[in-house]
Amino acid sequence: CDTLDKASSFITSHSSPFLLHNFVGGMYSAPHNSSASPSQHITSFEPKTGRPIYTLPCTQTDAVEEAIRAAKSAFPSWSKTTRAERSAILRRVSELLQENRELFAIWESIDQGKTLERARIEVDRAISNFSYFSTFILHEQTAARMVDGVALTYEHRSPAGVFALISPWNMPLYLLTWKIAPCLAFGCTAVAKPSEITSMTAFLLGGIFQRAGVPPGVINIIFGDGATTGAALVASPLINGVSFTGGTQTGIAIRRLTAHQIGKHLSLELGGKNPTLVFADSMEPSVRDRTIRVAAMAAFENQGEICLCGSRIYVEKSVYSDFVREFTAYVKQKYVLRETVGAVASLQHYDKIRKYLELAVEQKATFHLGSAPPALSENEAQGYWIEPTILTEVAKDSAIQIDEIFGPVVTITPFDSEQEAVQLANDSEYGLAAILLTTDGARMRRVGEQLEAGLVWVNCWLVRELGTPFGGMKNSGTGREGGEHSRDVFTVLRTLHLPA
Numbered sequence: 001c002d003t004l005d006k007a008s009s010f011i012t013s014h015s016s017p018f019l020l021h022n023f024v025g026g027m028y029s030a031p032h033n034s035s036a037s038p039s040q041h042i043t044s045f046e047p048k049t050g051r052p053i054y055t056l057p058c059t060q061t062d063a064v065e066e067a068i069r070a071a072k073s074a075f076p077s078w079s080k081t082t083r084a085e086r087s088a089i090l091r092r093v094s095e096l097l098q099e100n101r102e103l104f105a106i107w108e109s110i111d112q113g114k115t116l117e118r119a120r121i122e123v124d125r126a127i128s129n130f131s132y133f134s135t136f137i138l139h140e141q142t143a144a145r146m147v148d149g150v151a152l153t154y155e156h157r158s159p160a161g162v163f164a165l166i167s168p169w170n171m172p173l174y175l176l177t178w179k180i181a182p183c184l185a186f187g188c189t190a191v192a193k194p195s196e197i198t199s200m201t202a203f204l205l206g207g208i209f210q211r212a213g214v215p216p217g218v219i220n221i222i223f224g225d226g227a228t229t230g231a232a233l234v235a236s237p238l239i240n241g242v243s244f245t246g247g248t249q250t251g252i253a254i255r256r257l258t259a260h261q262i263g264k265h266l267s268l269e270l271g272g273k274n275p276t277l278v279f280a281d282s283m284e285p286s287v288r289d290r291t292i293r294v295a296a297m298a299a300f301e302n303q304g305e306i307c308l309c310g311s312r313i314y315v316e317k318s319v320y321s322d323f324v325r326e327f328t329a330y331v332k333q334k335y336v337l338r339e340t341v342g343a344v345a346s347l348q349h350y351d352k353i354r355k356y357l358e359l360a361v362e363q364k365a366t367f368h369l370g371s372a373p374p375a376l377s378e379n380e381a382q383g384y385w386i387e388p389t390i391l392t393e394v395a396k397d398s399a400i401q402i403d404e405i406f407g408p409v410v411t412i413t414p415f416d417s418e419q420e421a422v423q424l425a426n427d428s429e430y431g432l433a434a435i436l437l438t439t440d441g442a443r444m445r446r447v448g449e450q451l452e453a454g455l456v457w458v459n460c461w462l463v464r465e466l467g468t469p470f471g472g473m474k475n476s477g478t479g480r481e482g483g484e485h486s487r488d489v490f491t492v493l494r495t496l497h498l499p500a
């Protein structure tokens with residue numbers, strides 16, 4: 001039975017949970033450990049209800065190696081296909097995703113907890129990942145130089161080999177395809193592993209690749225946790241590169257696991273605790289609404305489960321109380337549970353966020369929103385629902401201000417001067433993103449260029465063009481992805497010198 005049809009009928013019938021199968025060598029198959037003990041399977045729960053929805057294998061080392069060998073065998077011929085051939089296949093993938101948009105969006109929403117509307121946005125972005133890289137590779141240019149009439153020098157790139165592509169649970173399809181699309185476009189093959197918390201859309205992707213005619217072994221998708229499946233995958237000497245998105249501690253573990261493999265390409269997109277700076281001029285009547293809207297969107301989109309969310313808001317003292325009042329009123333009206341705010345992704349994550357909220361009570365922070373548990377229906381009572389929460393009076397050295405909570409929780413803190421705003425913004429081990437709200441053109445550059453963040457948004461948030469470099473500073477990661485930066489991840493570069 002076709003995987004996509006099976007998943008569609010599951011949604012309508014809601015029959016008993018099914019077991020996801022690895023997609024290896026162009027086919028779905030249970031890994032060898034499927035008959036093993038239940039501890040080698042993982043159950044996935046629906047965040048909105050807390051009910052089990054499917055089971056996935058925790059792929060063990062032997063089966064991980066089998067998937068890597070499939071990718072290795074497919075590499076010689078895939079890496080020699082023309083760019084036009086690869087482009088046509090990737091375009092077909094994007095078309096098929098478009099045709100199945102609703103199926104993917106519904107599953108993403110069920111599996112991750114996000115609203116259906118948010119899931120649709122992310123499926124659209126996954127479609128763009130394939131369409132963007134399908135055309136990008138058709139327009140690549142090679143740099144060549146004549147050196148004093150003595151030698152012609154040119155740069156030659158070739159696919160870097162077999163990649164491990166590992167993604168987190170917050171934007172499952174979007175982030176995994178952000179890796180798969182360029183990896184395949186630049187001629188590499190891969191073993192991809194989604195988060196064990198949200199594996200469903202990755203499972204469905206196998207069906208898309210089959211229908212699109214991606215040759216067997218070019219992309220393999222395996223399921224499992226980090227400690228067993230992920231670690232075996234990244235550590236394998238047959239893996240030439242790792243493109244990883246996830247938490248900083250996991251990034252450190254991957255660095256350790258691969259430290260002796262110097263030539264292994266590592267692209268690490270890690271955690272963040274991003275600042276939003278609100279200057280007094282951005283609260284002038286003509287731009288006030290935009291300021292509130294951008295700060296709120298940056299804080300609460302996708303329940304705050306976006307690595308780029310601005311969870312530390314700093315506001316110039318003269319407009320501080322106005323901002324707190326208007327921001328709270330806006331969030332209360334706009335970010336409503338079920339309508340625009342989903343459930344958080346897992347019970348473990350829910351418990352983690354609740355601990356920070358308990359700490360806020362203990363430390364006597366002021367709750368402007370989110371002090372009471374949400375009212376839930378019987379169906380939702382076991383779900384992982386957290387109200388958008390706005391806190392003030394949180395000390396600078398509180399774990400609430402320092403740690404990445406990665407949920408619908410923001411702090412608001414006043415500042416006196418521009419210098420202090422920059423210092424507060426940069427006072428973090430992370431350096432992924434920052435949001436700057438001001439109407440002063442000189443300040444946009446002056447402050448923007450001092451912020452220790454790989455991505456700075458001025459009076460906007462999450463605006464992306466897929467060619468722009470994406471990545472963080474400090475403990476938020478290393479390497480950049482997007483357009484030619486993804487090409488650096490997935491290709492090796494040699495310089496040839498030919499006598500003139």
Ligand code: NAD
Nearest residue numbers: 168169194195225226230231246247250269270271272307
């Ligand atoms: P995580 O690090 O726990 O897991 C991410 C992935 O890594 C999962 O697939 C997991 O199974 C795997 N993994 C875990 N241990 C591993 C190991 N030792 N070897 C190989 N793989 C391993 O992160 P998470 O909780 O799934 O996601 C949340 C984190 O992701 C947050 O910190 C968030 O900021 C970050 N994130 C970053 C970006 C970015 O672009 N910088 C984007 C989204 C999320």
